[in-house]
Amino acid sequence: MKRFWLWAPLAMFVIFFGVVASGLYSPDDRNHPSKMIGKPLPTFDLPVAAADRPALSSRDFTGQPKLLNVFASWCVPCIAEVPILTQLSQQGVIVEGVAIRDRPADVDRFLRQNGNPYHAIGSDVDSSIQLAIGSSGVPETFVIDGKGVILHQHIGAITAEDVPAILAALSAAR
Amino acid sequence: MIAEAGLAALWIAAALALLQFVLGAMGLNDSRAELRAGVRSVAVVQGLFVALAFGLLITCFLRSDMSVKLVVENSHSMKPWLYKFAGTWGNHEGSMLLWVAVLGIAGAAVAIFERRLDDATLVATLAAQALIAFGFYAFLLFASNPFARLNPAPIEGLGLNPLLQDPGLAFHPPTLYLGYVGMSIAFSFAVGALITRKVDAAFARAMRPWVLGAWIFLTLGITAGSYWAYYELGWGGWWFWDPVENASLMPWLAATALLHSVTVLATRDGLRAWTVMLAVVAFSMSMVGTFLVRSGILTSVHSFAVDPTRGSFILALLSLYIGGALALFALRIGTVKEGNQFDLVSREGALVANNLLLSAILGVVVIGTLYPLAAEAISGTKLSVGPPYFNATAGPIALVLVIVMALGPLTRWRRDNLKAVVSRVALPVLICAVALLAMAAFAPPIGILPFLGIVLAIGVGAASLAPLWKRNLRRTPLFTYGMVVSHLGIAVALAGMSTERAFIKETLVAARIGDTANVGPYKIKFLGIEPIAGPNWTALEATLQAQRGDNLPFLMKPQARMFSSPPTETSEAAIATRLDGQLYLVFGKGDGTGRWQLRLWWKPMVTLIWLGGAMIAFGGMLSLIGRMRREWGQNDRKAYGV
Numbered sequence: 001m002k003r004f005w006l007w008a009p010l011a012m013f014v015i016f017f018g019v020v021a022s023g024l025y026s027p028d029d030r031n032h033p034s035k036m037i038g039k040p041l042p043t044f045d046l047p048v049a050a051a052d053r054p055a056l057s058s059r060d061f062t063g064q065p066k067l068l069n070v071f072a073s074w075c076v077p078c079i080a081e082v083p084i085l086t087q088l089s090q091q092g093v094i095v096e097g098v099a100i101r102d103r104p105a106d107v108d109r110f111l112r113q114n115g116n117p118y119h120a121i122g123s124d125v126d127s128s129i130q131l132a133i134g135s136s137g138v139p140e141t142f143v144i145d146g147k148g149v150i151l152h153q154h155i156g157a158i159t160a161e162d163v164p165a166i167l168a169a170l171s172a173a174r
Numbered sequence: 175m176i177a178e179a180g181l182a183a184l185w186i187a188a189a190l191a192l193l194q195f196v197l198g199a200m201g202l203n204d205s206r207a208e209l210r211a212g213v214r215s216v217a218v219v220q221g222l223f224v225a226l227a228f229g230l231l232i233t234c235f236l237r238s239d240m241s242v243k244l245v246v247e248n249s250h251s252m253k254p255w256l257y258k259f260a261g262t263w264g265n266h267e268g269s270m271l272l273w274v275a276v277l278g279i280a281g282a283a284v285a286i287f288e289r290r291l292d293d294a295t296l297v298a299t300l301a302a303q304a305l306i307a308f309g310f311y312a313f314l315l316f317a318s319n320p321f322a323r324l325n326p327a328p329i330e331g332l333g334l335n336p337l338l339q340d341p342g343l344a345f346h347p348p349t350l351y352l353g354y355v356g357m358s359i360a361f362s363f364a365v366g367a368l369i370t371r372k373v374d375a376a377f378a379r380a381m382r383p384w385v386l387g388a389w390i391f392l393t394l395g396i397t398a399g400s401y402w403a404y405y406e407l408g409w410g411g412w413w414f415w416d417p418v419e420n421a422s423l424m425p426w427l428a429a430t431a432l433l434h435s436v437t438v439l440a441t442r443d444g445l446r447a448w449t450v451m452l453a454v455v456a457f458s459m460s461m462v463g464t465f466l467v468r469s470g471i472l473t474s475v476h477s478f479a480v481d482p483t484r485g486s487f488i489l490a491l492l493s494l495y496i497g498g499a500l501a502l503f504a505l506r507i508g509t510v511k512e513g514n515q516f517d518l519v520s521r522e523g524a525l526v527a528n529n530l531l532l533s534a535i536l537g538v539v540v541i542g543t544l545y546p547l548a549a550e551a552i553s554g555t556k557l558s559v560g561p562p563y564f565n566a567t568a569g570p571i572a573l574v575l576v577i578v579m580a581l582g583p584l585t586r587w588r589r590d591n592l593k594a595v596v597s598r599v600a601l602p603v604l605i606c607a608v609a610l611l612a613m614a615a616f617a618p619p620i621g622i623l624p625f626l627g628i629v630l631a632i633g634v635g636a637a638s639l640a641p642l643w644k645r646n647l648r649r650t651p652l653f654t655y656g657m658v659v660s661h662l663g664i665a666v667a668l669a670g671m672s673t674e675r676a677f678i679k680e681t682l683v684a685a686r687i688g689d690t691a692n693v694g695p696y697k698i699k700f701l702g703i704e705p706i707a708g709p710n711w712t713a714l715e716a717t718l719q720a721q722r723g724d725n726l727p728f729l730m731k732p733q734a735r736m737f738s739s740p741p742t743e744t745s746e747a748a749i750a751t752r753l754d755g756q757l758y759l760v761f762g763k764g765d766g767t768g769r770w771q772l773r774l775w776w777k778p779m780v781t782l783i784w785l786g787g788a789m790i791a792f793g794g795m796l797s798l799i800g801r802m803r804r805e806w807g808q809n810d811r812k813a814y815g816v
Contacts, residue, residue, distance in 0.1 A: 006507060009451065010500035013458075017493050019548045 036134040041068075041148045044129045046122025049099040050107045056096055056122030061148040065173035066094040067166070068142040069118070070130055073102050073110035075138040081157040085117035088163070093170060097121035100130050100138055141166070145173035177242050177321040180230030184271075184321070187223035187278060188311035190216055191304045194281075198301025202294065202369065210297045214285040217300050220307070221282025228262075228275040231320055235262045241327035244268060244320050249331040254709060260344035267320035269347060273464070274310040276348075276355040281307065284359055290380040291363075292372065299359075299366030306358055309491040317487045342402040350395030350422055354460035356388020357429060361457035364450045365499055368506045373446045374513075378439035381453070383801055385436055389429045390794040396422050397787030405747055412674070412783055415564040420543045421463030424536060428456035431532040434525045442587055444513040444522055448529065454503060458496045459536075517589040524582035531575040538567045569623050576630055576668060579661060580637035602640055606633025620676035627672025635665035652800025660793025667786025673779035674755075684769040694776025696757055697721045701729075703770065711737045713746070716761040716770065720750065732761035756780050 036042075045057040061068075069085060071078040089095050097118040099107050107121065124130055133142060133150065143152035143166065152169040154162060194216040201209035234242045235258045238251040248265040249258055263272040281303040288296055314320065363381045367373045399422060404412045413419060432452040438445045516522040542559045584598045609632040613625060638661035641654060679694040690699045699719040706715050713733040721727035732748035750757040755778035762771030 006504040009455075010497060010504055013493075013496055013500055016462075016544065017489070017497070019544065021489060 036132075036150050037153060039150060041144060041150060042129070042132045044122075044132070046098065046124055046129060049097070049102065049104060049121040049123035050111055050116075050118075051104065053097075053111075053116070053118055054120045056098065056120045058148060060096060060120060061144045061146075063146050064094065065143060065145045065151075065170050066096055066119075067170070068096050068098065068133075068144050070098045070100060070124075070135050070138055070140045070142075072100045072138045073106040075100075077157040078110075078139045079114050081139055081159075082114040082117060084158045084160060084163065086115050088166070089117040089119070093167075094119045098124050098129060100124050100127055143169040143173055176230050176233050176237075176239065177323060180227045180234070181319070181321040183223045183227035183230065184311065184315060187220050187227060188308060188315060190220035190223060191278070191308040191311055194220060194304035195301050195308060198297045198304060201297050202301075207293075210293060213297050213300050217285035217304070218282045220304070221278045221280075221285075224275045224278035224307075224311075228271055231268060231271055232259060232262045234321075235259065235268075238331065240329065240331055241323050241325070243322045243324040246324055246328055246331045251330060252709060256341060256344055263347050264343075267314070267318045269351075270310065270314055270318055271320050272348065272351055273355060274307060274314060276351050277303070277307045277310065277358055280355055280359055281362075284362075284384070288380065290376065291366075292370075292376075295363075295366045295370045295372050295377065297366075298369040299362045302362040302365040302369075303358065306362070306495060309494065313484075313487050313491065317484050340402065340406050342398060342406065346395060346398050346402055349391055349398060351464075353388050353390075353392030353395050353429075354425060354464055356384060356391060357425060357453075357457040357460045359384040360388065360429075360432060360453040361495075361499065364453035365502060368450060368502050368510075371506065371509055373439075373450055373507075373510045375440055375443040378436050378443075378449060382433075382436050382440055383798060385429065385433055385453075386794055386798045386801070389426075389433050390791050390798065392422070392426050392429055393787060393791040393794060396426055397784055397791065400787070401784050405749055406744075412671075412780065415542070415559075415561045417543050420539050424463050424539055424543070425456055425459040427532050427536040427539065428452060428459045431529045431536070432456050434528050434532075438522050438525050439513065442514050442516065442522055444516055445526070445529075446510055446513040447507045450503060450507065450510075452529070454496070454499045455536075458492075458499075459540075461492055461495065514588075516587075519585065519590045519592050519595065521582065521585045521587045521590070524578055524585050527578045528575065528582060531571055531578060535568050535571050535575070538571065539564065542567070565623070573623070573626055573630060576634050576664065579664060580634040583641045583657060583661065584637065598640065599637065601643075602633050602637035605636040606630070609633065617676075624672045624676035627668055628676065631665045631669035631672060634668065635662060638662040638665055652803065653797040654800075656793045656795070656797030656800055658793070659796060660790045663786045663789025663791075663793055665786070666789055667783050670779050670782025670784075670786060674777050674783070677778045679776040681772075681774040683772050683774070684765060685772050686768050686770075691772065691774060693757070693774035694755075694778075695722050696774075696776060698759070698772070698774055699727075700770070700772065706733075708735070711735045714761070716772070718748070718759055718772070720757060720759075730757070730759050732759045734761050734763070751781060754778055 041058045041061055043058045046055055048055040060066075067085075067088070085095050095117050097120070099121055102123060102125075104123065107123070111118075122129070134153070135142075137155070139157055141154040141158055142150050143154075145151050151173050152166075154166065158166060194213060197209050197216065198213050200206055201213065231244075234245055235249055236255065238245065238249060238258065240246050240251075244265065244267050245261075248268070249261045253261070261268075263269045281300065284296075284303065285300060288299075291299065360381055363377070363384070367377045399419070400412050403414070403416075403419070432449065432455075435445045435449045435452055439449045542563050545559055580602065581595070581599060585595055606629060610629045613629055617625065617628075638658055641658055642650065681691050681693040683689070683691045685691060685700045687700055687702055690697055692698070697720070699721075701717040701719055703714055703716050706713050713735040715731050715733045718730045718732070719727045720730055728750070730748035730750060733746040735744045735746055737744070745760050745762065748759045748761075755776060758775040758777055760773040762773060764770045
């Protein structure tokens, strides 16, 4: 009995080790999922953010499922995902944009230099809409169904590998 | 060339650590005892080379050498020199190098100064220390090279996290690391003693000054860190049970327990197994604390997952060292003879109670810190354990601990008479009872923990001084004074915590220029806002006039700072320290219509918390000096044949 207790500290450490190792290797640990998933979009009405795109409001999310992409002209990873978003929009996916803490001139320059996959872009000057939908950084992309309910959140730039998951979420939203 | 020289020095130090380990391990066999001779010198040279490597990295930062990747990522040529200097360890690679540098230098210090351990145990200790260092050298060289170059070199660096641009934080990590890594020596001593099966009083006397030294640094580091978080983060509280804070508290709890149990082992040759266990636990907590938090696994699993190689490497090292030591403990401790026995009512008994209570708090903190991680691993949900859990669990145990702490020094070693103890504690208990009655009669309702805290602080303060009662103060050894000062420091800190918690006043207002607000005894008038610029930031500065009663009004200027690289906002609180507390003002955001958020706090007696922390560390220093002096005195007498 006494000898057993001598091994107890080691046993406790092994448990600790297991917990940490599983934390280290668990696949989806990069997400801090929005608490808003499964809930309807908050009501908002954003002003125009770019010269050749209309403004965006929560009423625009009716009919078919759409993507809501949170981006900013000052965000470097956002540049990386523009080609992917463009490819998606060429496949018929509607991408709505929310420009965070940005100026119209900067957004125009960003779209001119990198391409413009967006259908409409709203300007969220003080990040209030971003925070209201549970996004904590740029870029982030949300899948919104035809009734304006948030179904899926993607944190970080969308890479080619992420496209199937995004498309799957969109088709599930139909 | 500087970066290459630094890398070369690191490789040489790593090679020397390997040599030190091999020589030490082979020298343990008595038939090859001649191998032991070189171990001490190798340890010293290893310490010199790793110190050189760290010095060269500092040089790269001070010269803003933008061809070094780490400098680019964490520095900026416009920064004040102090923060270029501190930028050296304000990042992953640099802090790892600091860690291993302290490890190497501590090993060298053992090799130079340790004269009490028998030869075999010392060599085993140095071999264990070399093995720990070698793992971290390998980690630096293969997974996080601080000297990596960037080609082409950019013109400018990215800056240092603005929160870290503070003189307090420039010296907080090195202090804390001296404490953390100092525990590695206790760990290596324990491993050495387990290997040679010499866990006895002589071993404890050799280990004690190292434990004491590391504990002093740990105490200072925690106190400074707590004050930094208090004034710099603009949070206005002094302990948040944040995982990062807990990471330094956990080793401190274990080290405090170890400090007391090593005294039992040194004085009475009791608690052998327990002392060895605590030495292993204290350093394990240091490693778990630093690395898991540094790597971000506790706060968010993010940064670990970004680079799984680093995570796996660190985890492998941790399991090798901690698992190895615990297995060695289980295998060997049975063959170590049990130490002396003692009565329940005795100094040893009180110290065992102290140890158990400290361990209970440690367990509570460990569980609270790791539970979110475990919950996520098991059920996949993310949750956090906040201050309510910690206050409700650790708080009451800490109060009991404080009582034991007050009683312990009033008992005698080995066996004591309960009646005698009662008569010795009568006066402090009486003072405590008077405080209790006075509080019950006059204090407003303030909550049970703050209430008990204030009463106990008074009683413990009295009891802490009691060991000096009726003693010849000039012949009282310095280490007794050290204990008295440290224990009094606990009472002072407890008084500060309880008073602040009980009587704090907070006002949150959205004020226009010209408005006034009241907080505690102060009237605050909002005079105006103006933009100002610092060396690498711009800020909005509010001018507030504070007035207490009819005293002269004075101006206070809290700021909301904006740093451009990387873009970050910080709030610089304005703090006015008075004898009876601090006025703490934070300036927040505007709502666009001319109203600005102001947070105003009056914190009575809050400075006692850090004064207490400083006293605890100072008491440790007195003890250390007292012990060293006594030992050197004995050595001198031996040397001169007196």
